[in-house]
Amino acid sequence: MHRHSAKFNFPDRPTWPVADEHITNLAEMFTRHNAAKILGIHLIHGHFKIPQSTVMLGTNFENPSLRWTKVTDIEKIDPASVHGHIFALTKDGLCAYELQDGPLPDLSDVGPLFLDEFINYIIRNNLTSLIGLQVLGCGDGCMSELILDQGTVMLDSSSVKDTVPTRITGWKFETANGNPRVCTANETHAQMTSGSHKTGEGSSSVSSDEQYDTDPTEPDCDEDQLKDAGDVAQLFADNEHYPEYYRQQLAKFDESVYTQEDYSKGTTVLLDQVEARWKQFCACLCKDPEQEFRKLSIAILHTFLDRALNLRRGKNGRRLPGIKRKSSLETFWKVFRLVFERATSEKIEKKINRQMRRVICKLAQKHKLSWEGREKSTMFVEDLTVVVETAISTTKKKFGHGRHRIELCLFLQLAGLTANRPQAVLSLRYRHIRVSLLRDPQGGPHRIVIEFKFEYTKGFLGAKDENTYILPEIIFDPSLVLSPHVFLLGLLFADRAFKRVEGEEVLTSAEQLPRLHIRDGCNELPLLLDPALADVPVFRQTERTLQGIGISTDKCLPYSTLLPWVKSIGIITGFRQVARPYSLRYGAGKALDNSGAVSDSLRNLIMHHADTRTFLKYYLDRRIDKNLAAIIRGLNPDDDIMHAACRMSRTIDPDRPQELTTAQSTSVNEWPEISVLIQRRDELRQQLGRPLSHHRGTASCESSQKLKQELNSARERARNALLSQLQQKYDQEQPMLEVQRQLSETKLVESVTAKLRHTEELPEPQKRLIERLLILPSPTLDQEMCRRTEAIDAVAAYCQFEEGITCRLPQNKRVESYVAERGFLDNQKPESEAEVPTKSASPLENAIQSVTEDHRPLFCFICVGQQNLALKKRVQQFSSHGDVSKHIKRKHLQNLASSTVIACNVCDKRFAEVMHFQRHASDSHSTVTGPLWRTVSK
Numbered sequence: 001m002h003r004h005s006a007k008f009n010f011p012d013r014p015t016w017p018v019a020d021e022h023i024t025n026l027a028e029m030f031t032r033h034n035a036a037k038i039l040g041i042h043l044i045h046g047h048f049k050i051p052q053s054t055v056m057l058g059t060n061f062e063n064p065s066l067r068w069t070k071v072t073d074i075e076k077i078d079p080a081s082v083h084g085h086i087f088a089l090t091k092d093g094l095c096a097y098e099l100q101d102g103p104l105p106d107l108s109d110v111g112p113l114f115l116d117e118f119i120n121y122i123i124r125n126n127l128t129s130l131i132g133l134q135v136l137g138c139g140d141g142c143m144s145e146l147i148l149d150q151g152t153v154m155l156d157s158s159s160v161k162d163t164v165p166t167r168i169t170g171w172k173f174e175t176a177n178g179n180p181r182v183c184t185a186n187e188t189h190a191q192m193t194s195g196s197h198k199t200g201e202g203s204s205s206v207s208s209d210e211q212y213d214t215d216p217t218e219p220d221c222d223e224d225q226l227k228d229a230g231d232v233a234q235l236f237a238d239n240e241h242y243p244e245y246y247r248q249q250l251a252k253f254d255e256s257v258y259t260q261e262d263y264s265k266g267t268t269v270l271l272d273q274v275e276a277r278w279k280q281f282c283a284c285l286c287k288d289p290e291q292e293f294r295k296l297s298i299a300i301l302h303t304f305l306d307r308a309l310n311l312r313r314g315k316n317g318r319r320l321p322g323i324k325r326k327s328s329l330e331t332f333w334k335v336f337r338l339v340f341e342r343a344t345s346e347k348i349e350k351k352i353n354r355q356m357r358r359v360i361c362k363l364a365q366k367h368k369l370s371w372e373g374r375e376k377s378t379m380f381v382e383d384l385t386v387v388v389e390t391a392i393s394t395t396k397k398k399f400g401h402g403r404h405r406i407e408l409c410l411f412l413q414l415a416g417l418t419a420n421r422p423q424a425v426l427s428l429r430y431r432h433i434r435v436s437l438l439r440d441p442q443g444g445p446h447r448i449v450i451e452f453k454f455e456y457t458k459g460f461l462g463a464k465d466e467n468t469y470i471l472p473e474i475i476f477d478p479s480l481v482l483s484p485h486v487f488l489l490g491l492l493f494a495d496r497a498f499k500r501v502e503g504e505e506v507l508t509s510a511e512q513l514p515r516l517h518i519r520d521g522c523n524e525l526p527l528l529l530d531p532a533l534a535d536v537p538v539f540r541q542t543e544r545t546l547q548g549i550g551i552s553t554d555k556c557l558p559y560s561t562l563l564p565w566v567k568s569i570g571i572i573t574g575f576r577q578v579a580r581p582y583s584l585r586y587g588a589g590k591a592l593d594n595s596g597a598v599s600d601s602l603r604n605l606i607m608h609h610a611d612t613r614t615f616l617k618y619y620l621d622r623r624i625d626k627n628l629a630a631i632i633r634g635l636n637p638d639d640d641i642m643h644a645a646c647r648m649s650r651t652i653d654p655d656r657p658q659e660l661t662t663a664q665s666t667s668v669n670e671w672p673e674i675s676v677l678i679q680r681r682d683e684l685r686q687q688l689g690r691p692l693s694h695h696r697g698t699a700s701c702e703s704s705q706k707l708k709q710e711l712n713s714a715r716e717r718a719r720n721a722l723l724s725q726l727q728q729k730y731d732q733e734q735p736m737l738e739v740q741r742q743l744s745e746t747k748l749v750e751s752v753t754a755k756l757r758h759t760e761e762l763p764e765p766q767k768r769l770i771e772r773l774l775i776l777p778s779p780t781l782d783q784e785m786c787r788r789t790e791a792i793d794a795v796a797a798y799c800q801f802e803e804g805i806t807c808r809l810p811q812n813k814r815v816e817s818y819v820a821e822r823g824f825l826d827n828q829k830p831e832s833e834a835e836v837p838t839k840s841a842s843p844l845e846n847a848i849q850s851v852t853e854d855h856r857p858l859f860c861f862i863c864v865g866q867q868n869l870a871l872k873k874r875v876q877q878f879s880s881h882g883d884v885s886k887h888i889k890r891k892h893l894q895n896l897a898s899s900t901v902i903a904c905n906v907c908d909k910r911f912a913e914v915m916h917f918q919r920h921a922s923d924s925h926s927t928v929t930g931p932l933w934r935t936v937s938k
Helices: 002-006 020-032 114-124 222-235 243-251 255-259 265-284 289-294 298-310 326-344 350-366 381-393 402-418 422-426 484-495 510-515 559-573 581-594 600-607 612-618 628-633 639-646 662-670 672-688 699-743 764-773 781-798 843-852 881-893 914-925
Strands: 039-043 054-061 066-073 082-090 093-101 131-135 143-148 151-156 163-171 173-176 179-182 187-192 433-438 447-453 468-472 524-527 540-545 548-556 902-904 909-911
Touching: 020 039, 020 114, 020 173, 020 179, 082 114, 093 131, 265 289, 265 298, 265 326, 289 326, 298 326, 298 350, 326 350, 381 402, 381 559, 381 581, 381 764, 402 422, 402 484, 402 540, 402 559, 402 581, 402 781, 422 559, 422 581, 433 484, 447 484, 484 510, 484 781, 510 781, 559 581, 581 600, 600 612, 662 672, 662 699, 672 699, 764 781, 843 914, 881 914, 902 914, 909 914
Parallel strands: 054 093, 143 187
Antiparallel strands: 039 131, 039 163, 054 066, 066 151, 082 093, 082 131, 143 151, 163 187, 173 179, 433 447, 433 524, 447 468, 540 548, 902 909
């Protein structure tokens, strides 16, 4: 260690006295021996004299990244915790004259002949007194060395200001395209421009011989130390950036990023799709897309649109829906204009735009496109009431988890009562909600007020200012199905979302709300939410758990999931028009426009429209909802009948076909297109043989999978087309048949007209939900508060209920799930007499006893242990042991998330891996759950 101390007192070198030829040769040597990533070369130099029995020891720091090397007493150093940092060649070999904290990096990848070749090279070229070997590791970029009293600081050059580089002190090498490359100066010495910083060149007035005397230097005066401390503080100031930061920012500035428009993710995807079509078109014509953009003409645009109309297959051979309306072709052309603008930063000439109108008309006639635009289905508040009631009470549509049924109802309410876009509602977080108890200025009971801020609105040209929507509670509300307070408060109580006091929950149920009051001198009582849930979405998607279906804690419900829900509920309601989430925004906008209490400017603010023309062109329905004849004649306009004539519920018909029967669904297999696909599939399966799993990964297996997907898609299209034909036939024939029946005074027998439908019995949580939400207003205030409280509690309870998924079996194969009081059907015989539960016990006790005995049970022990599950599902008895295994595999073990807690509630045990849980099922519950190689999916 003392030998390392004597080696630091080298002479200072104002320049780099090594020829570039040697640097190039050393770069080749370092890269050839795979040493460039760990080792570099260093200019052997010194800055000041260090006392005897001391050594220069470096330590690395972060934020900012730097290495501080200071004079350290040898006696205070643990040799096992340091390593050599810079080595110089002496008569005794390579000797470190600077040390570094930490272990030596792994040098096993460096070639074994590297050190011998390096030493021979510097000896042969008389470089032993100039070049040393350095272990890299402080930073990857350019480093600047600052000289302090009895120490140095090495930090990133971009973090240093008010200095100028004076000389290069270190180099590193790398490989670029297989060739050795000398990097820019890895380490340089930086001198302060203020003049107060001491350097090796001008820090002392003594001669060079005196400067390198072996005696220790005298300490500087206090004034100089204060100046140095001020310089260092200026270098590491946190309140500003260094000049190098702004120089690099200016050099790397990309102006093209700011010449493009800001589009949403969905719009960007659409632009990319049209751009891909353009590139495919140019590749088909053997032309360059960029050059064709520069010389755009009507001829090439006409050909491009004509090809787009003729396309039938897309990526990977997928069938395209095609362009069927003239309005869709116009939209395609508008998107292409944006693609052109994004690629060239210029707009298409006005002359070409005018000519393209005629081109689109000609192409629409050529390809027989429909000139009628898609009908805007406007959902008014009367329609919204019917839809929410259907969503609450229907059993034809299940949502997997009860919370999703509540989320759908809340979405319909917020979208229909605030006129917001669907995605803005779905992106609602708990931090956007404020709940408070407000004093009634008219002296009535205190009112619950909920305030919403929709942050994620349409972000064209940047984020918009947030609107705050205030929804006060309606006392004696005639319909709780349109009360966002009931549904949102139910979700809040289900999530236990109210703020805690010293870790203890304060608000836990709705029955506490009527007991709250506002202190004298105050006008409100805020009901604060838990800050830990600030970024948690209100509308969340489901995830698979061991118990079945659970609710995610952080994943937002996507629009792609919500859209089919709204369409399905619209079909079940009996609407002839297609119900869409945007139908609610159309209806709310129309109601605002008809209201005399809302001006055009306020309506534009509510709907985030920059101009009234947006509402007129895209939102206002073309159906005139005013009685013009009565108005012109000066008669009563009769707004009620006109409003009834324009709403969606006018077309409700519960007898209109909503789905195909089993025979109708099977009949599509006889269609020519599908028959050919079935024949091809059967021939390919016959060639492959059974089982198909033996052919996984082969080209034949991939062809079989693609053919299967194509067949399924063809069947789905055929079923949709058949259902559409039946609905059109019903719409054309049924009205006149009804007229004929009424004129002939024929009375239909109820048993004949009633259709045989599958009607599932309502579960108890849903019965309670329907009863509490559809109850009429109470005559007294106390009873009304009780009505609201019970409705909120019913919503909160249903948010914890797992209702299962919609049955996908054909209608003639659907069997009503019935479990007898004894846990199995009366006409079903158990597989063994040992499995017959005792008749004196309850069904749940029988099921628990069955899954704890040493014979294979006909019950699912996972369902039996779920206390929150409905009793009928907990004690459900299966037909065979194989059905139990299939049930556990499909419902409980499939698609488990990595964070799922695997527990057996019957035995109160937890497991880290699924395979351990499966072994427990086999050993403790005599239940086979499949091979013991499954692990939780990552």
